[in-house]
Amino acid sequence: MADPASKSMDDLVALCKRRGFIYPASEIYGGINGFWDYGPLGVLLKNNLRDRWWRDMVLMPPKGPDGERLQIVGVDSSIIQNPKAWVASGHVGGFNDPMVDCRESKARYRADHLVVVRQASGEGQMYAYVENDEASEAAALKKLSKYLKGDVGETETVALVDLDTSELARIVGPDTKEPGTLTEPRAFNLMFSTRVGATASDDEDNTAYLRPETAQGIFLNYKNVVDTTRVRMPFGIAQQGKAFRNEVTPRNFIFRSREFEQMEMEWFCHPDEAAKWYGFWQRERLDWWKRCGVSEDNLILRQHDTDELSHYAKQGCGTADVEYRYPFTAPGYGELEGIAHRTDFDLAAHQRESKAKMEYFDQERNERYLPHVIEPASGLSRGVLVLLCEAFTPDPDRPSKVYMKFQPDLAPIKAAVYPLVNKDGMPEIAEKLHAELTRRFGTRGLIEFDAKQNIGKRYARMEEAGCPFCFTIDGDTPGDQAVTVRHRDTLEQDRIAIDLVPEWLGEKLGG
């Protein structure tokens, strides 16, 4: 495993475009900030991760802490819901980020991402920069040094949001030279809004929202699921799908984008059992990411501090994050999945606002109650980013200088079948093997076929695509009925009987 800090995001983003994993959205129109499209390999990788989560959470869920069978059902709710749902959930009132504009440069910043550097005395001008942005920090220090004519002395840094608004006049923005151009922080709601139907008159309000999380679609359907299926407490409802957040400053590739996919499960249980399940799902979810091939060294489980809890988690027993060591956070970590104890916050809020009865009658306990909820909420888009970062392996000794070390079961291309040259009967043998492997493994991923390029280029392309095995038909094959298998990670080559290839590949793919 390569050290994450040695991996360059620029190199990864370039590979993702070059090999068709991820393209900037609307690239021919200059793009659109915060939106990304998945190319031919990217959509396969994303689908593989999506389907594995669905298999392991809904179709074949894990055993519970006492070895019992867990019940989890799926739903797929609309992105647009009745806007009252988002009032009840607290998103209309509370889902805001503080935003600061620069009047001069027209740049916009998350207020909570800005830090100012100043003399330890705290007097004179202060210089703002964007946290964790080395170029921005260096520029601020340079401006401070110039202001003090090189005699900097002792300095200190303060979060912009901890300063008094009267001090704004003394702050120089990250992209300007004169102080006083930053506006006061103002709350900016992160939900995208739209209008449903045409309004007949101006006073009719038909504003609706694109969901900022899939979770609420689960709470909205909780009552219908309880009433129309045979689930019994404790049980889960899971959902995968798009969510939208009008981020002030989208950044770090698909880590913080404005349109993304989530995989969320709400686990409903008796309040007395919530602590037990909170612990169970933390362990289970951390373990799941490891089973997806993410290195233990790059994963941590971190308990949130009280002051960073979401509005719903404040009254609960907390939130824990599965964090990954991304190249842009290394040596630190960034969020991959949150496991939150949401208490009965959401069901109680929807019960209050909708007047629908959400209480559950527990026959075994002979007790009526509002269940508590444990939520393992993961980003599918972030998961794809983690798989990409984890797979990205620089190797100066290879012609491609890099290969993608995906777990075979998650790799978009399962194998390649190559005639060494496009003649002498080799393409025909290759076509036949390709057809057989596609018949056997085609539902699990692509079997590549390519007869035309220089074999070295073909191999290099498969290394960058993360294809674990290449089977090559050469001049000896018609005689010995064997092919060469080339291993992506080790570059070792074995000779194997052509008839045994399907079985051999089946074993390697774990099926």
Added chain:
Amino acid sequence: MADPASKSMDDLVALCKRRGFIYPASEIYGGINGFWDYGPLGVLLKNNLRDRWWRDMVLMPPKGPDGERLQIVGVDSSIIQNPKAWVASGHVGGFNDPMVDCRESKARYRADHLVVVRQASGEGQMYAYVENDEASEAAALKKLSKYLKGDVGETETVALVDLDTSELARIVGPDTKEPGTLTEPRAFNLMFSTRVGATASDDEDNTAYLRPETAQGIFLNYKNVVDTTRVRMPFGIAQQGKAFRNEVTPRNFIFRSREFEQMEMEWFCHPDEAAKWYGFWQRERLDWWKRCGVSEDNLILRQHDTDELSHYAKQGCGTADVEYRYPFTAPGYGELEGIAHRTDFDLAAHQRESKAKMEYFDQERNERYLPHVIEPASGLSRGVLVLLCEAFTPDPDRPSKVYMKFQPDLAPIKAAVYPLVNKDGMPEIAEKLHAELTRRFGTRGLIEFDAKQNIGKRYARMEEAGCPFCFTIDGDTPGDQAVTVRHRDTLEQDRIAIDLVPEWLGEKLGG
């Protein structure tokens, strides 16, 4: 196969809610017109259809007309794109429906769905009603009869949009008694709009749109796909995902909803070959729906008349629809999938607006050209509706009065395992069989387990859920090591050795 006209949509909608296929979105808040949520069984059914399309179009595409291997790759593009894309595609300017409001009743109608009935003389008052809505038509005829004091004589019907606007004053709206309350038709753009990012000033326009079709996301990525993969003409790019249309009058359950899912493939080819591929994809797609278990009698392939062609198809050689006989169209048909010859309309438009070069250099032909496009564009949501309509089979002799005859491979629940009673060792045997079937078939759908209800109720529930096989462990099982298998469609019961159940089920599921 039951006659579609005998199937009631109300009964189907009720079953869909009762069994957890489809719920009204935000039902606890009174719903939201035109939006639906998929419940535990609905999401499994939808995923099965989605995955079969993806398998048959991308992972294992059909052979071409000459038996050749076809190349189709997938993409997954953002719902929100740079708004210039929708200007180029013609959707900002031309994707409108004519809308009429009633000033008195506040009702809103699609102008092209309104018909007026009047005396054959054409004089006097006219009465508007909604096409294909029997109650609305009957009401209009009744009002006409009353106006003419029963002496109706010869009448005629005229489409509202064919009348002169000066005649509006003589028209009585569908929901009013006095004439002159309908507004002139006005164009209403069907795209949902939103705003990306906060605007710093009022004159900055950051309006963006939710995509009204997945197709444009393919055209936007065409150049990147050609540049970063090894596809060669002819080839296809496929996409599945959500699309949004702000329909004036959503109706017929999930047939015309405001948020829905599409499965679209754009097939790029040399202009001279477009006619050949247009024919090929019509045949292939019609056949595909038959292979999904849709009865031949309920499907037709219909060529569009010239006057109903979309803006992009006008200059092409046309559009053909695969149509299905829905309960609400029977004995007629309604759209399920369109196969359009889009010519080079889209690529040419994006080339013009974006200045990106879209021409393809064909090495074999030694020719540079803009490819023509054949588009098989299907609704996943509509496909689910067709599967539901097709499966819905009234049977007055059953306790449930109805069963859902899904093809086993598409059914959400593959099998149920039931101990006859919850004691005498039966649950333990059932649990073991359930675990084994889940291990073997769990990735393809649910294996139901339920020990508690009356066995008749359990069977009835599985018939409504469309589960093809129930395996029952009874008092004889510990002795003869056999179970009873009950067939959903015939209600026949066979005895089968418990060890043979996995193999038997594997054969029935076709895998």
